[in-house]
Amino acid sequence: MIIETLTSPIILFFVLGMLAGFARSDLSIPEAMSKAMAIYLMVAIGLKGGVAISETGITQELLLAGAAGIGLSFLIPYPVFFLLRKIGGLGRVDAAATASHYGSVSLVTYITAAEVFEAAGMPAAGFMVAVLALMEGPAIISGLSLARDKASNEKGDLLREVVLNSSVVLLVGSMVIGAVAGREGFEPIAPTFEVGYRGVLALFLLDMGLIASRRLRETRSITIRLASLGIAIPVVNGVLGVVLGTVLGLDPGTAAILGVLAASASYIAVPAAMRLALPQADPGIYLSMSLGITFPFNVVVNIFFLSWLAEALV
Template identity: 70%
Template structure:
């Protein structure tokens, strides 16, 4: 699977973006077009997940996976925080901000893994898009509690923060599209399927080209990363991914769904959590948490870790 991953158009477009970014090419994806692609991808994955749930109904597997995902999102920032403090040498507020990223999830990693697992013969259940939405917020709460522990500031989150966390664009669009898919079902989805299914992989390739450009430029420009933090940006997704797969397998989820749960626990947010951290912890250094999550963990997951997680899921299965 690693070989097929490295030769797939999705990964090759991401690699092209990384190479162009490091080479200081003037290749740029217009911001408005990039936002349009992100909206399309979120709507498509939400719709398709909702249609799958409409076909299968509210199952025990959905409830089990959702509860496991939320618990993992709450708990994974705790060991990450300890490692970032002891090994990474970060001060409390920076360690808490980074830890929140590694308990939350990455939509693009989820979308990419979903397609790669299908290509490897490990399709995941459609309800995992609901699990994705459930896992986005709990880690933010844990990160804020870690940052505020022992502080005289007892207002962990302002009204503006909760609005940002619960009503940010990705959550609204994902959950909204998922609900539309559940209501519409297979029959209602059929007329729009050519738009949201036919062009999906092509748009994903272009979107990952843009993400490669951003990741490379973030790495090229940052001065905040040390060797220890760089190693943690690889070690945390490795360990978290194994934990997610092991729990998914122990709970009786099928191979593809357990693997995708592992991918979610291995991913690191670089959209929702940074926005929340800017509101709640403005004193935290974005050069650290963005460089780790987007500059190192995201490329590592896309190129290497998804395939490793799939292999572990097969072994456990």
């Protein structure tokens, strides 16, 4: 699994992007292309998840995994907030905003892990894309409760921002389309979303590597303690997710993916919500930690560790 992970073109393209960014290369991916690749990946994973649900139906496993995901998303921000305050030295608003990122999820981390696990012969259940969608929003509510009186009163706008966020709309919408169409209806468009999927993911991770390294290089807000928390938090959260998935009776690949979701940190949906609800929070802190530290660590190291743990617990 280590060899397959470290020699995977998907991971190596991410490493290339990180190295190019740290070396101050002029390599870049046009923003329009990056957005197009993100849309493609979200639609592809949503369709595949929907088709899988059409074949299995609403199972007990799906309901248990969904409940576990929502619970993790709600609860994770609270201990993370405490650690950021006591060890990281952050103020209440910055700690609350950052903690909400760690309760939510990263789509790209999920996609990368699902691809790596499938290549290693331990695929996750397709319904986990539904769990991914369910875990996008609860952490935002927890983060705002932690910020207390500092939170914005524009609750209606915030709810709209969360529910109609582009990633949520594409994921849920594509999943519904896949579930309605089923395997037979998906077949005519399957080549578009299966043949080119790995190549697009590799290029997208190249871009993510560039962005992550440049974010780290430019920030002045991250201390050694915060950087350490950016690594320790996903390890603890990931172990919690894997153990919970195993206790619920999920297979190793699905339990590992639940761990990956718990370990990941949002850098798309939650930043958009925080800009609206907590504009006084410092983006240099929560974006640098989630995208510059936790995302690379998860992709290069934590995905393998959590898959090993899931198999060890069987």
